Amino acid sequence: MNxxxxxxxxxxxxxxxxxxxxxxxVDLVLIGASFEIPAMFVVTILLSIFLIISLGGFILIQPNQARVLTFFGKYTGSVKENGFFWVNPLASKQNISLKIHNFTSDKLKVNDLDGNPILIGAVVVWRVVDTTKALFDVDDYEHFVELQSETAIRTLASRYPYDTQSHEELSLRGMTEEISDQLRQQLQERMEQAGVEIIESRISHLAYAPEIAQAMLRRQQAQAVIVARQKIVEGAMGMVEQALQHLEKSGVVELDEERKASMANNLLVALVSDGEAQPVINTGSLYS
Known part of the structure; x- marks a missing residue:
């Protein structure tokens, strides 16, 4: 029941x-008069009982605190305004905090979309906005927030790869803002029934599991080298093409197709090589 x-x-x-x-x-005056008028004794007793019971109706609400009132098992209302009030003295009064809370999850071991084991953790900032749902619709709203947060983190981590080479595809490491927004949306949907508002959620820890960390690091390094070499080759091809076009336009030297190929080969070797290129000076042939 909601x-x-x-x-x-x-x-x-x-x-x-x-x-x-x-x-x-008035009660004190009546007590004094009851010694002379015995009939007043019953009135003073009833008034004294009323005064004692009514003391239980005074409540003091601190800022960002609330009281939820129930009368013989029936919910009668909530007091969320801070101040000094008097309510039904026979009602049960439960205190609940409206302050902002932080929950830091443990480092959870999850398999990402590619099946790689990773360690992921998150920080969730939340607060209670509906006191009745928090107290009556869930058993323990604080434990509920912790459990649902860890479940949402596991679910989200399994939907995306840890990393990807494409900047357009979502990944846990590459698109942290988008992933955090999705985590907050998922958490908010889960927390509606508990009367909890998710203010913010952030990925606080993300790493490969220790058993594959070294292997994945080597793979990332190899992928980075491949990408870098592709860029170098593309740049070298452009430089060679510009050099040949410039020589043809300037008319400094005329090259046939064989010499163009040889020159392109030499330039590519010089530009793409990891080490410093060693020049070879052609002084001509002994047999000309």
Missing amino acids: HQEKRAHRINGFIMLFLWLILAV
Whole structure:
């Protein structure tokens, strides 16, 4: 059963305190008069019982605190405004915090979309916005937040790869802002039934599991080398093409196809080689 939050009936505490003091003085006067008039003794007893019971109706609400009232098992309302009030003294009053809470998950071991074991953790910032749902619709709302947060983190981590070479595809490491937004949305959907608002969620820890960390590091390094070599080759091809075109336009030297191929080969070797190129000077042939 879903409960709807409503304001509890309450009276300004200072007004009721003033009335209580007046009744207390009247009760003392009646107690003195009851010694002369025995019939007044019953009235003083009833008034004294009322005064004692009514003391339980005074409540003090601190900032970002709330009281949820139940009367013989029935929800009667919530008091969320801070101040001094008087409510039904026979009602049960449960205190609940409306402050912002932080939950830091453990480092969870999950398989990502590619099946690689990773360690992931997150920080979730939340607060209670509906006191009735938090107290009556879930067993323990704080434990509920922790359990659902870890479940959402595991589910999200299994939907995306740890890393990808494409900048357009979502990955846990490459698109942290988008992943955090999706985590917050998933958490908010899960927390609606508990009356909890998710203010923010962030990935706090992300790494490969220790058993594959070294292997994945070597793979990342190899992929980085391949990407870098591709860029170098593409740049070298462009430089060779520009050099040959410039020589043809300037007319400094005329090259046939064989010499163009030889020159392109030499330039590519010089530009792409990991080490420094060693020049070879052609001084001509002994047999010309």
